[in-house]
Amino acid sequence: MIAVYIFICVLFTFFTYGYIDTNLHLSQSTFFLRLQQPLEALVFQMRPLATLIFFMALSSLFVLYEWFLKNSEKLFNLKKLFLFISGIALIFLFSFPAFSYDIFNYITTAKVTFFHKENPYLVMPVEIANEPYLAFTRAANKVALYGPVWILLTAIPHYLGAGDIWQTIIAFKFLNFFTYLLLSYLIYQMTKSVRSVLFFALNPLVLIEILISSHNDSTMMAFLLLGMLLWFSKGLGKKLIGLSAIFASMLIKGATIVVAPLLFMKNISKEKFLFYTYLLLAFVFFIAAPLREELYPWYAVWLVTIAACLDRKKYSLLIGFTMVLSFALELRHIPYMYMGYYEGVGPLARTLLTMIPIAIYGGYIGYKKVIKKS
Amino acid sequence: MDTREERKRDMKQIFVYVCIVTYLAFNIGHLSLIHAEYVLPYPSYMPGNKIYSVSRIMDKLKNYWYWGTIAQIKYHLSLSDKYLVEAKTLFEYKQYLLATDALSRSDAALADVSKLLEKGNKENKNMVQYEELIHNAMLVHLEKLEGMKELLPSEFTWTPEKKDATNLPIEQLLDRSILIRKNILIELQGRKQLFTNNIYL
Numbered sequence: 001m002i003a004v005y006i007f008i009c010v011l012f013t014f015f016t017y018g019y020i021d022t023n024l025h026l027s028q029s030t031f032f033l034r035l036q037q038p039l040e041a042l043v044f045q046m047r048p049l050a051t052l053i054f055f056m057a058l059s060s061l062f063v064l065y066e067w068f069l070k071n072s073e074k075l076f077n078l079k080k081l082f083l084f085i086s087g088i089a090l091i092f093l094f095s096f097p098a099f100s101y102d103i104f105n106y107i108t109t110a111k112v113t114f115f116h117k118e119n120p121y122l123v124m125p126v127e128i129a130n131e132p133y134l135a136f137t138r139a140a141n142k143v144a145l146y147g148p149v150w151i152l153l154t155a156i157p158h159y160l161g162a163g164d165i166w167q168t169i170i171a172f173k174f175l176n177f178f179t180y181l182l183l184s185y186l187i188y189q190m191t192k193s194v195r196s197v198l199f200f201a202l203n204p205l206v207l208i209e210i211l212i213s214s215h216n217d218s219t220m221m222a223f224l225l226l227g228m229l230l231w232f233s234k235g236l237g238k239k240l241i242g243l244s245a246i247f248a249s250m251l252i253k254g255a256t257i258v259v260a261p262l263l264f265m266k267n268i269s270k271e272k273f274l275f276y277t278y279l280l281l282a283f284v285f286f287i288a289a290p291l292r293e294e295l296y297p298w299y300a301v302w303l304v305t306i307a308a309c310l311d312r313k314k315y316s317l318l319i320g321f322t323m324v325l326s327f328a329l330e331l332r333h334i335p336y337m338y339m340g341y342y343e344g345v346g347p348l349a350r351t352l353l354t355m356i357p358i359a360i361y362g363g364y365i366g367y368k369k370v371i372k373k374s
Numbered sequence: 375m376d377t378r379e380e381r382k383r384d385m386k387q388i389f390v391y392v393c394i395v396t397y398l399a400f401n402i403g404h405l406s407l408i409h410a411e412y413v414l415p416y417p418s419y420m421p422g423n424k425i426y427s428v429s430r431i432m433d434k435l436k437n438y439w440y441w442g443t444i445a446q447i448k449y450h451l452s453l454s455d456k457y458l459v460e461a462k463t464l465f466e467y468k469q470y471l472l473a474t475d476a477l478s479r480s481d482a483a484l485a486d487v488s489k490l491l492e493k494g495n496k497e498n499k500n501m502v503q504y505e506e507l508i509h510n511a512m513l514v515h516l517e518k519l520e521g522m523k524e525l526l527p528s529e530f531t532w533t534p535e536k537k538d539a540t541n542l543p544i545e546q547l548l549d550r551s552i553l554i555r556k557n558i559l560i561e562l563q564g565r566k567q568l569f570t571n572n573i574y575l
Contacts, residue, residue, distance in 0.1 A: 116499065118442030127444060130500035261387055268384075276384070 005064050009091045012057050016212055018043030019098035023135035026166045051338040061204040062327050068202050072195040081194050085184055085201040092211035093177045099333050100213040101138040107168055108137040109144050110154035120144035120151060147251035150216055172214055179218040180210050183305060186225040190309045200308035205326035209298035216253060217301040223249035224256045225305065232270045255284050255302060271311065278306040297329035328357040412510035414455050417463045421472050443494045447487060447504050451511055454483035458515055465522055470542050471532045477547055481554050488561050509562050512555045523548045
């Protein structure tokens with residue numbers, strides 16, 4: 001099964017190269033172009049087939065995810081676990097960020113800051129009209145969308161990229177590779193459970209949104225989790241470092257600011273802190289964020305991370321819901337893949353694809369309860 | 375085990391916080407950056423207002439926040455606009471001494487604009503949109519200054535209580551301000567000429 005899983009991950013990595021923007025030229029190598037062109041044809045000219053491949057890969061990853069969770073204790077000790085997830089992360093490190101343009105926004109904003117030496121909170125990428133990265137950057141007509149800690153962190157991949165776009169993409173993805181492993185480690189520290197680490201690390205939504213599409217939510221959550229871990233440690237020094245890490249998390253993406261009032265609650269236990277964090281982040285995810293923009297799948301990384309730290313038996317319903325939610329949210333990629341545009345029936349299709357699995361799960365839970373009562 | 379009251383209190387706190395987050399979610403991130411034709415800002419705090427000195431300090435501090443060539447152009451232009459509007463308002467209220475001071479500050483803010491455009495070009499940034507922006511701004515400035523020149527006395531002797539009188543050569547000061555802006559327009563025209571002659575390319 002492990003071999004099958006790795007095989008699917010490798011195939012998925014190849015598949016992502018079909019989604020390279022037509023204005024983005026990663027390499028002039030004929031070998032690369034020969035490999036990439038059929039994939040591009042598959043993705044852009046045979047959309048139904050590409051969508052089917054995505055759906056099958058996604059479903060397989062979810063089925064195997066469930067299998068890994070069931071057999072986690074039998075399959076892995078701590079060393080094997082980290083070796084396995086590092087291997088998976090390494091495969092996806094070389095995937096193309098296929099399902100979102102956000103990474104290009106990070107890259108271009110970093111270039112505005114560290115190459116053009118402009119304040120990204122005042123100067124939009126589009127204002128540097130001759131910037132070549134504009135050809136494949138979306139939302140270039142906005143000033144920096146993220147906090148100063150994130151902007152500072154992007155200096156590392158920006159300079160590692162050395163002006164080469166492919167090298168820069170890999171460097172940005174490496175930052176996520178690192179935060180993914182850090183999160184897995186922190187979850188282990190929090191729970192001492194192999195299963196909890198797998199719940200996070202092999203969740204297909206995490207694999208797709210963090211390791212493939214490289215959203216910065218993993219960095220925000222890594223700082224939050226590190227902060228929480230230290231906040232509940234003994235010693236003032238550790239608590240202060242923990243507080244700083246939580247503050248840094250807020251200055252990455254802002255969503256974790258909802259956790260702030262929990263820091264003022266006296267004698268709150270770690271378990272309650274985690275549960276309330278889940279509720280508050282779920283509120284931002286389901287209510288506040290969609291009111292402003294849309295229900296983005298990668299925001300669920302917040303919930304998956306926290307759910308991984310919760311007690312499996314006590315919060316089984318919430319954990320089950322998070323799993324179903326992550327599957328439902330990944331289905332939101334399907335309408336665009338199939339149609340090639342976001343509008344039209346796209347919003348309705350995305351809503352239905354999200355709601356149906358959740359409704360089925362709700363029905364199943366209700367049915368189980370009725371059976372139990374009778 | 376938690377008591378019911380403790381839980382109730384926790385939930386109450388969370389509810390209040392959730393309300394604040396909802397409010398912020400609606401308000402943050404909806405700031406529009408749309409620019410129509412060049413429009414001067416509304417008058418800000420005027421001398422005499424308690425916050426005026428704070429706003430002047432903020433203006434100076436903003437210089438550090440507006441780092442980068444393009445941001446500096448935005449900063450200097452917005453400062454010049456702000457002080458020009460301040461001067462116009464003060465002239466209208468016959469506060470000539472304060473008005474001439476605001477006018478010279480507006481002029482001073484434009485001192486580095488041409489250099490910044492050149493710096494931007496040297497940094498290989500396409501500055502055409504900023505040249506256009508400054509061009510439009512200077513035309514609006516000139517329109518306001520010409521209007522002021524028509525309405526204001528050419529000279530005025532400002533005599534405060536218990537202090538020496540100050541002679542204010544208003545027309546001369548306005549002429550200087552007009553000249554500064556016309557020089558910028560001439561420089562921009564020259565730059566455009568150079569650009570079309572491919573000297574920059």
